[in-house]
Amino acid sequence: MFMASRIQTRAFSASARNLSKVAVLGAAGGIGQPLSLLLKLNPRVTELALYDIRGAPGVAADVSHVNTKSTVKGYEPTPSGLANALKGAEIVLIPAGVPRKPGMSRDDLFNTNASIVRDLAKACADSCPEANILVISNPVNSTVPICAEVFKSKGVYNPKRLFGVTTLDVVRASRFVSEIKKTDPANENVTVVGGHSGVTIVPLFSQSNHPDLSSNAELIHRVQFGGDEVVKAKDGAGSATLSMAMAGARMAESLLRASQGEKGVIEPTFVDSPLYKDQGIDFFSSKVELGPSGVEKILPVGKVDAVEEKLLEACFADLKKNIAKGVAFVKENPGN
Numbered sequence: 279m280f281m282a283s284r285i286q287t288r289a290f291s292a293s294a295r296n297l298s299k300v301a302v303l304g305a306a307g308g309i310g311q312p313l314s315l316l317l318k319l320n321p322r323v324t325e326l327a328l329y330d331i332r333g334a335p336g337v338a339a340d341v342s343h344v345n346t347k348s349t350v351k352g353y354e355p356t357p358s359g360l361a362n363a364l365k366g367a368e369i370v371l372i373p374a375g376v377p378r379k380p381g382m383s384r385d386d387l388f389n390t391n392a393s394i395v396r397d398l399a400k401a402c403a404d405s406c407p408e409a410n411i412l413v414i415s416n417p418v419n420s421t422v423p424i425c426a427e428v429f430k431s432k433g434v435y436n437p438k439r440l441f442g443v444t445t446l447d448v449v450r451a452s453r454f455v456s457e458i459k460k461t462d463p464a465n466e467n468v469t470v471v472g473g474h475s476g477v478t479i480v481p482l483f484s485q486s487n488h489p490d491l492s493s494n495a496e497l498i499h500r501v502q503f504g505g506d507e508v509v510k511a512k513d514g515a516g517s518a519t520l521s522m523a524m525a526g527a528r529m530a531e532s533l534l535r536a537s538q539g540e541k542g543v544i545e546p547t548f549v550d551s552p553l554y555k556d557q558g559i560d561f562f563s564s565k566v567e568l569g570p571s572g573v574e575k576i577l578p579v580g581k582v583d584a585v586e587e588k589l590l591e592a593c594f595a596d597l598k599k600n601i602a603k604g605v606a607f608v609k610e611n612p613g614n
């Protein structure tokens with residue numbers, strides 16, 4: 279009897295620890311819908327909260343019929359709907375905002391998406407200040423600093439809990455390499471550092487299985503401008519959604535694995551980083567070891583070759599401006 283109740287208690291505390299509410303803000307969009315589906319398929323997610331300014335209850339009703347154990351709820355587009363979606367969330371994924379059309383840069387999205395992300399970050403700071411915030415909305419190089427400034431202004435900033443999602447860049451890099459080398463992309467781990475737009479995306483092929491590729495200008499360009507390929511092909515109907523949903527779901531899964539005790543979980547992500555602060559760059563994407571507190575350890579960039587050295591120089595110049603723009607936006611437009 280005593281033994282049985284002890285076992286039951288232990289089983290209960292283990293499952294209580296693994297209750298993971300995940301919220302998606304922008305859940306009815308091109309990324310939000312497949313991302314919500316992939317999260318519903320993830321057994322580590324126990325509660326899925328879907329929010330959008332339109333259509334979240336419909337997406338939630340649909341996804342909720344998928345026969346996995348997690349519960350799914352769609353929230354009304356009201357301040358209380360948003361607050362309830364966020365309350366108790368361990369992870370918040372933010373793909374809310376407009377995507378690019380052909381001819382636009384990610385920075386061209388700033389004017390629309392900056393205030394969307396600022397306001398959603400405020401809601402997160404109020405309702406789930408300890409959640410891991412995963413920013414997908416572009417321009418990531420600026421929207422992540424925007425979130426940081428909002429959290430700072432509310433006195434709840436924890437740099438270990440804020441992530442710009444750059445997973446798609448390594449997903450693409452490994453796939454593109456595997457196409458060239460006729461290998462399985464699952465075995466191609468390409469480190470990509472910097473930021474998430476154009477020349478701020480720096481693949482480090484010298485550190486990969488195929489160091490010869492570091493002089494392949496065409497491949498480097500394809501990784502840096504992979505997003506443009508999709509924007510062009512969609513011809514006005516948006517940008518990457520399905521591959522992005524997969525990348526976002528992978529990042530969320532990695533955080534859940536790490537928070538549930540798995541050691542050595544490493545993902546590339548754009549975080550508040552010490553790596554180049556001496557050069558005035560406060561956020562940088564590199565390999566990050568994840569843990570129960572979010573960022574466990576930011577790994578060094580490591581040895582780069584002369585080509586990559588030049589790529590990094592170009593990255594720094596743009597990245598610095600993108601970050602400063604996000605910081606200045608919140609200072610000049612604190613919102614209500």
Ligand SMILES: NC(=O)C1=CN([C@@H]2O[C@H](COP(=O)(O)OP(=O)(O)OC[C@H]3O[C@@H](n4cnc5c(N)ncnc54)[C@H](O)[C@@H]3O)[C@@H](O)[C@H]2O)C=CC1
Pocket residue numbers: 303304305306307308309310329330331332373374375376377378387391394398413414415416417418443444445446447474516517518519522
């Ligand atoms: N980090 C990355 O690697 C990638 C980022 N993106 C970015 O993700 C963002 C979303 O892209 P898509 O899903 O294709 O766009 P979409 O237009 O299909 O969906 C965006 C959704 O956000 C919603 N939304 C707008 N304002 C909102 C608010 N204040 N609160 C909640 N929801 C709101 C819209 O109603 C819409 O359902 C874009 O900014 C895009 O550039 C896209 C691909 C890759």
Ligand SMILES: O=C([O-])CC(=O)C(=O)O
Pocket residue numbers: 377378384416446504505506508509517518
């Ligand atoms: O290219 C875009 O605008 C969307 C994006 O960030 C990507 O696909 O990497």
